[in-house]
Amino acid sequence: MDVRQLQYFLAVVDEGGVHPAAEKLFVAQPSVSQSLQSLQRDLGAELFTRTGRRLQLTAAGEALIAPARQVLHWMELSRAHVEAVNGLRTGRLVLATMPSQAVDPLPSVIDRFVRRYPMVQISIRAAGTPQTVMSLVRSGGVELGIMAVTATPDAEDLVVHPLTRQGFIVVSCREANLPARGPLTYDQLEGQRLIIGQPGTGMRRVADQVIATNRSTIAVVETEHREAVLPMVINGTGIAIMAEAWRALAREAGLVVHDLVTDERLEASVVHRDVDLSPAARAFLLFAAPAAAPAHSKVDP
Known part of the structure; x- marks a missing residue:
């Protein structure tokens, strides 16, 4: 089992099939299929079953998702820390946001961030509900999540940084x-x-x-x-x-x-797992939620 096999496996999971995964990875479809077959042989378990033209995760496949994401996270984190030795210059940050927060405050935060770090690429994934945001963060599909709730969310396992309050x-x-x-x-x-x-x-x-x-x-x-x-x-x-x-x-x-006259308020926040964040994620937090800065190591200003 190697990192590329895990990368191909997660691409199939995220894209919903071998063909879209191959397109996302810019590789030939047989390469993805062969990688999955090799991974299944190494693990001694079937990761997918086929229903018609669709692939369905088996229990073994479901169990592999979180550790696979964790392996890729640590690989990317290691690379990012090395690249940031002399200050944050390049990198990639993947985050999820709900629609309203994608309208405000996210654009202004991103504008300030990319002006300071123009070579860091930001990838934004859509999430319709707070539950979806937290699920993506917990699974390692994204490093940061931006969401807003009117009631206290079930986020005890996540680190939550308040952003704004909206009516x-x-x-x-x-x-x-x-x-x-x-x-x-x-x-x-x-x-x-x-x-x-x-x-x-x-x-x-x-x-x-x-x-x-x-x-x-x-x-x-x-x-x-x-x-x-x-x-x-x-x-x-x-x-x-x-x-x-x-x-x-x-x-x-x-x-x-x-x-609208109402007692309801939307409490917007940034959430992430209680793990070491990449330099890009730490830098983004400094722009989005300055109060979070003391909890994380310094980033080149």
Whole structure:
């Protein structure tokens, strides 16, 4: 068993098949297949079963994912530490973020980071819920996760660095039957058609509260694609309750934005495993959550 076999194995897991894994790795498909067969022989266990044209992980395959990611993490970490001996110059940082945090505060943090470290590549993976972010971090699929919650998450095994606190807004087209100005209460949304997010998100939690408060308020669309919400509001499909991060984009799109009167708040944070972080990740934390700096070794400023 070698590092390349583990890399190919994880690529198949992450991409959902041998062909997309080969494309991601820029190698021929037979090379990936042969690597998997060799790995299975070395381990003496089947890692995948085939159902039609799909590969399904076996129990042995599931058990290999976390240690395989850990091996690759330590390999990359070793390389990154050596390269950073004379200061952080190059490297790669993989992080996951929820949609609203991808709007704010992530862009401003990335802008400051890449201005300081222009040769460090950042790879961003999408995660729709806090649970998905934490799962990616725990599995080693990403080094840092950015998420926001309205209730305390089950993250005792992770290191959590607070970022920002955000409220909620109501976004509507100009033709919506809503007061022209001022913040809105839950009962002022009586009779509205809501575009709601997926379960497990702050947007969905508050929308469910509004629906429960009003007898004739309904959910007309449920979507996992946060980027589809504003276009649907523009078309008059319904109104949306969104994180405050979307305020500027909604106004730029010509929509009406009201603050929502609610006790709910989104607490945004950066999370990571309680392990030695790469120099790139430590540097990113200095920009995203300066209060985290004392907990980590110094990075070339």
